[in-house]
Amino acid sequence: MIRIYNSLTGKVEEFKPINEKEVKMYVCGSTVYNGMHIGNTRPIIFFDVVARFFKYLGYKVTYVSNFTDIDDKIIKKAKEEGVSEEEIANRYIKVILGTYKKLNILPHDANPRVTETMDDIVKFIQVLVDKKKAYIADGDVYFDVDCVSDYGTLSGQKLDDLIAGARVDENDKKHNPFDFNLWKETAEGVKWHTCFSDGRPGWHTECVVMINKILGSPIDIHGGGMDLKFPHHENERAQALAAYDNGLANYWIHTGWIGMDNVKMSKSLGNTIDADQLVTDLGYGVYRLALLSAPYRQMVNYQADLIQASKNQYDKISRAYMQLFRKLQISYGLVSPKADIKKCEYVKLNQEFIDALSDDFNISNAITALDKVIKEVNVATRQNNLTEDELVELYSLFYNMLWVLGIEPHIEALSEEELDLVRKWNEARINKDFALADNLRAEINNKGIIL
């Protein structure tokens, strides 16, 4: 049984997919006016592990994440550079997809853009207007939050409390200060001609339309960073309730912040770190381990000792993996990992790993199970205590766990010449010809072969 903390109910619940052994998930992506900072990558990495885990369990996963390519910030940047919004968007989508790749994120099934979805967005807004869930004020269209009795449920806030705590809204076109923009008439930047006005859509509508168009609503899992819960996700949900009579997603999952010295990283505070550069500097394995180190709803505090601990963890993993890979190649040739694991101890370790991730994605406990596998590997590579089948199973178990965490060490296979050298060294040691063994070992080291 998989249990998930559902932000909508504030409870850990049993995961029941809409269709058996199938998961439809959507994660809000970036607004493409610059590259990603480390905080933007946390949900992308976490939900990559979620998708991989469901795939490992045999689920069919369909995972969609959008690019917001229409936004005031994009328009501002385009104006500053004297280029089109499309050029800015294309540039940063390329950068972000490059960062995804460097981070070893499995390709999403779709990365829809607002500009490609505009016809559907306009039709959707018209539906809300026709249903009297939205109203036109001059050339703008607003969603009427009072028409959704459930408004505030996701963020755990009552509308009355929100209104009491709100600053006075200067915009007197709105019936309620929490009514939000579905369409705005604009004088500046790229715009679309509609019966409302010449303008562009508000931010909260695109995801609702993309989800319904590509996946069909409701979906199983809707994810994003904690800061999207209100107003973005609350407003997405309100529109789906109004238009489709469903709450858009059955499970809402939100990841915590990245902090530096316990202060949230944000562009406005100027304490962010460029993700693309950092993943290049650290390597994706260390980067992923660092961001997966804390429970996913809590803050990851980015600091030197976290990076050091993640480097140590990664070194331990890659050293053990390399030694097992080499041992297998030297003794039995190149082997492929297999899905079917029978040895009792390994079945138990695999189950421990699955149980940890089934418990609201407890990655720390999953890594504890991985550590136990590393211990087995370290014993097996020092001693000849395992049969060929057992070694292949251990390798498969190790490979599978790492795959779920998105860590896939690439090890160059030894050439025939290198294998021959290693075999001769092993023979010399068995024959207790230590002088020859030392010479061969020196040659192995000189060739940069790591055993």
Ligand SMILES: [Zn+2]
């Ligand atoms: Zn969204």
